[in-house]
Amino acid sequence: MKKKLVSVLLTAAMVATMAAGCGSSDGGSGDGGSDEGGSGKEMTYWSMWNSTESQAKVIQEAADAYEEETGIHINIEWKGRDMKTLIGTALEAGEDIDLFDDDYMRVVMNTKDYLVDLSTLEGEEEFESHVMPVILDKAKSWGDGKLYVVPYQVYTTGVWYNKDMWEEAGLTEDDKPTTFEEFKEVCQKIKDAGYNPLTCNSDSVNLIYGFQMARYIGQEAVLECFNNGDWANEPAALQAAEDIAELVDAGYFSPNAPAQYPDGQNEIGFGESCMVLNASWIPNEINVNTQADLEFGFFPWPSVEGGVDGAEASMVGAQGYGINKESDMQQEAFDFATMIATGDYDLEMASSVNSIPSDTENTEWPAAIADAEPYFKEMTKAYDWAVGLETNADFTPIINENVVKLIKGESTPDEFISAISAAQ
Template identity: 55%
Template sequence: MKKILALLLALVMVLSMAACGAKEKAPAATEAPKADAPAAEAPAADAGVELTYWSMWNSTEGQAKVIQEAADAYYAKTGIKINIEWKGRDVKKLIQPALDAGEKVDIFDTDYALICQTFSKYVVDVTDMAEAAGYPDHCLPVLMETAKGYCGGALKVIPYQPYTSGVWYNRDMFTAAGIEKAPETFAELLDVCQKLKDSGVNPFTCDQGDGTALLMGYQLARYLGQDGVLDLIDNVKWGEVPEAKKAAEDIYSLFEKGYMSPYAPSNYPDGQNELGFGESAMLLQASWVPNEVVQNTGAELNWGYFPWPAVEGGVDGIEGGMLGAQAFAVTEVSEHKQEAFDFLMTVVIGEFDQKMADAVSSAPADTDNTVWPNSVAGAEPYFKNMTKSYAWAVGLQNNADYMEFIQEAINQLCKMEITPDQFIAQLEALK
């Protein structure tokens, strides 16, 4: 009897576990937003086609709301439903295992370089579809070329929300200091700093981390170009390339001459917030930072922009800059590639691209959208004339084996704990 009872109990236990497993549902976080999103309009005729899009955004973000609106509009127009799963930034970790496991995902998005370098074999070449749709006429040429360059010449990504980096400044402080023209050379930048200092404001500020990395990265890139910087880093040539020491001396001089805020390099985001609080005039950062400053401090600044200046005897001038973007990609496993592509065209071209730019104060992806949000409008002419694109942090974070050593040395240099000579010696020792 006990034996039978034991067997029955075990059976009940197994069935209970199976039942629990069967009842599991996908986490709520991945479901499409309901409260905020406008209700989908009823389509003229349901096409019976459903596309699945794994998004890099969370449902509450500005980008998500615009994409959801675009999906609803596309459904209303075509009867094709876009099921959006808001995965957030973790999509870059989740997408490959999901596709390997046979998950039916038609569209996903993340950083455009990451898609090309990491997920290239999972996504489809949309060159022909793009030509047929006239997409190249809408995409910024340098962005298109960079996107193709990352994917070996094929167009496998559809970039949106492009960003760059440069010096964001308070125009009113420049005017008050009698500065009429943005600097184009490093010598002019030093003059501008002196004038601002004489007018009683901190000329420059920066945060430790990306902020200090950009300062050194841009200065190195102006002397050596992007390829030269990558060669310097990958082959640990800090002691062999004299321009590396020159760049270190230039950056050191900004701090030594008192052109930096007394708190610089600050703890993120205190440095960038100094612009919002009216404590400093300039900051070298990415184009999403003005919006962050506005959000953090509530300041309404008269924003100006200029690219990091050229240096004497340097390889690159102000035509070079960091150029990044998020991008959509259509998967190889999608059974509705054309429909997926057509939907994406509605997001990156026209009305919804402009809405995206306005929602998150970013540059529009469509060149026909000429109204840039105020905080980044200053970058428009430079952005459109950019011919050389730099990698993230100008390549200083390109080498996983010693990027932390480089960053620590840059922070020490910016805090004037080490001299430019010691900076070079410290990094050369890693050879």
């Protein structure tokens, strides 16, 4: 790396062992920066995490070390998952924000007009060498070849299941389904064992519909249908809805599904449900939220008869930092963001929250998500989050609302297609 970035990363890593612990409440990162050696500068960072989460503790530790190294105090405002609805309005209103984070696709797709092109900053070229190619290529594809986001906390997506329940249902590693028909057979065995086969959160149901539709026609065709509002003329759109309705009618979803986040996924930790389709942060969240100590298995969302995609295609991505182009601390914000995304802090983040390391030099996965690693290495097609069904901030809630109704049994597949067609 260029000297400035190397200095921040290496010095901060050494200082981290001496830093004065984690910060504070949701209002900010504490009272640092008041020491006599401080620079008097402050950086404002809006975070997608809550202050009590493990991610926040790692970030706060890094912020303390960064301040010790540079004298710059980072004022962290812990916004939680509301970030995705707050940040666009805040940037448009000219809020004093230097740095923020969210899902890296949303950062670029929804706020690119407010972001700095990172190639204008010192150390960007070297930073790129630390980013997984599949993540870097995706991020640049949304930015018309330019990088506008610093990816961190990489994830992959598929079906996570409670290994104890799986075994109680008489299932083994060899029974991991690869086709939708096999998936239904697995669901029936889990139901016969006295558990809900599937659970889900209401805010992530677009994953289920997106995956199922993409298994038939691939992401590009899903996006074409989505962008053109051509739901009524795309057979796979109806077929995917019919497949989900079949799972509902067979009683394979939890009777509470879709539940509010995180109540749906927490059913696994409470011993009620066995499987959930979501990203690789799920095992950690469930164990933390429910005080459980579960072992999780993993398999990709299954293929469908006559479809074009299978286990080689998955949603893969990361959280990401965006830097406000109106900020007068662009370089400093970039240095801090890359400090989180590489080296020791990347390793600490991965071990603290059981996530995939984002730095290509950090190669060991935490044991909690290791079951997904072989599939990740074989993946050749990277879907967007929800297979692109969340690339339109105005239409995403409509898709979500109607998939929720479908899973609750409040609408038929035909009514589902009619509703989203009329809305778009």
